[in-house]
Amino acid sequence: MLGRGEGTAAGAPQQLEWKFSQVFGERAAGEEVQEVDIISAIEFDRTGNHLATGDRGGRVVLFERTDTKDHGGNRMDLERMDYSISRHPEFRYKTEFQSHEPEFDYLKSLEIEEKINKIRWCQTANGALFLLSTNDKTIKFWKVQEKKVKKVCDLNVDLSGAIGNGPVVCSSTSTSSKPCMENGGCNGNPFSYSSINTSLTAGGVLSLRLPVANNNETNLAAKCRRIYAHAHDYHINSISNNSDGETFISADDLRINLWNLEISNQSFNIVDVKPANMEDLTEVITSAEFHPTHCNMLAYSSSRGSIRLIDMRQSALCDTHSKLFEEQEVPGTRSFFTEIIASISDIKFAKDGRYILSRDYMTLKLWDVNMDSGPVATFQVHEYLRPKLCDLYENDSIFDKFECCLSGDGIRVATGSYSNMFRVFGCSGGSTETTLEASKNPMRRQIQTPSRPSKSLGTLPRVLRLGGADTSGVDVNGSSFDFTTKLLHLAWHPTENSLACAASNSLYMYYA
Structure with missing residues (x-):
């Protein structure tokens, strides 16, 4: 990553050739997709041996990696494995369970969707898998474990x-x-x-x-251990586990709450941006995440394009931030859409916690936590859509919330786009950009984009603008854009160059 001697063309990471690996839930030609089957969340566990997806129907589906078992690999082998080694990842369906059901809030006359907004893996114990899942209002703590089924074979x-x-x-x-x-x-x-x-x-x-009972068969059972409810007045947009393995946060539009995994009936409000008069509201919380190694640090993003880093040791209510990351607005460029497209839809910490990746509607930005003057790199994702902002506003596409992810080694970043496309960028100068379509035969376009200082941010130190802007009315592959198909959710394997992408109800896996 930047700051590690890889900021020049000579130190650019090796170009990757992405290949299709697997697809789950592939649609047949002309098949109509049910709304409840559309994937709304993806998450790898810490080892990368398990993958979880959530859908709009409130279901959580778990997948298990099988090729490491075939090769005799175990968790310790994976952690020691050289990141540059490419292997063909293979996953199989493991189990699924109904996490959330549709509800109705009679006090507010409000329907609560069963849609899974986020999934986060927790620490494993005794061979059991633990994870958190949330819809708009309720968070649930699940335990998935193989249980031996005793069957009477001689009576x-x-x-x-x-x-x-x-x-x-x-x-x-x-x-x-x-x-x-x-x-x-x-x-x-x-x-x-x-x-x-x-x-x-x-x-x-x-x-x-x-009678003789044998334990020849095993059955996967998912059990809801705890339910964390009635703590948010607004829709939950984020949950994040702490590195201490004991606590997690949940964030809605105006508040962030801190929970203990063992206590479901009490939480602590640590961030509250609700003004005394709601007419004075200028921004809302869009995403929040704990620091990967420092249990006292967390970051949250806002609809005004800023990221705040807070230290929970400073006070019980973290109403002041320790650092503020935001890009200065270029004079003369403000328009009706400025604040809309500046809203950050997702943030992710790098594995070592040194960098934060943020995604707004037009760009990906990489921030150094030690430098709050501006992003160290900006990747143009939707610059060619700038002439179409009026149309995007009319059909509400401008409010789509795209996620982002970083590779485990921090060298590359990825995010989704329209027409079921996703884009992979190298973080250092001289690296290439790759655009692929989520399909069995992904289209590719490798674009050499030597890093160059940005004119608008030329006064900032070590700033790079990566990814050439395309002002045409077509996508990066020369095809007309399809705003009805969009790749919002994707996840990068924690230790290998492997991506999981959700296109409607289909889960596509790629490796390099």
Whole structure:
């Protein structure tokens, strides 16, 4: 990443060739997609061995990686593995469960959707998987564990030891559970005293075998351990686990609450931006995330394009920030759409916590937490849509909330776009930009974009503008744009160059 000697063309990361790996839930030609099946959240766990998706129907689907098992890999092997090693990741469907149901708030006469807004993995324990999922109002803590199913495989008397014409119970291979008479008759009570009494051997020894239960089968069971409810007046847009493994935050438009995983009936309000008079409201919280290593630090973004870094050690109510990250507005460029397109829809910390990646409607921005004068790099994603902002406002596309992600080594970033496209950028100068379509045969366009200082931000130190602007009315592949298909959700594997992307109800996997 920038600041590690990779800011020149000589130090640019190796160009990656992205390849299609898998697809789950692929649509047939002309098939109509149900609203409840559209994927609304994606998240890898810390090891990358498990992947979770949530949909608008309130369901959580879990996938498990299988190729590491085939190669004898375990968690420690994955953590020690060289990041540059490319392998073909293979996932399989593991299980699914209904996380949320539609509700109705009778006090506010408000319908609460079951749609999953966010999923976050928690620390595993004793082979069980733990995760948090949330809709607009309620957060749930789930435990998914394999349970051995005990099945009785032998509940029959010994036929060889039975004497006379007394009733004996049929063997387990029989399709009937009724006791059969040796002469062809049946007795309605297979466990009657007479059946035992007449099953004595010639030596007078009871030959009834005791039932035997085997644990040959396993079944995945999802259990809701805790429900964290009634703490948000507005829609929850973010949840984030703390590195201490004990607490997490949840954020809505105006407040951020701190929870203990073990306590579901109490939370602490640590950020409150609600003004005394709602007419004075100028911005809302759009995303929040804990620092990956410092349990006292967290960042949240706003609709005005700013990111605030706060330290919970300063005060119980973090109404003041320790650092503010925002880009200075270029004089003479303000328009009706300025504040709308400046709204940050997602932020992500780099794995080491040194950088923050933010996504607004037009760009990706990379921020150094040690430099609050401006972003260290800006990646143009939707610059070619600037002439169409009026149309985008009319059809509400300008309010679409695209997510972003960083590679585990911090060298690359990715985000989605329209026509089910997603774009991957290198963070250093001289790196290339890759645009792909979420399909089995992704279209690619490699664009060499040498880094150059930005004229508008030329006074800021170490600032790069990456990604050439395309002012045409078509997408980066020369095709007419389709605003009805958009890739909002994607996730980068924590240790490998592998991406999971959601296009409508389909989950596409790519590797490089």
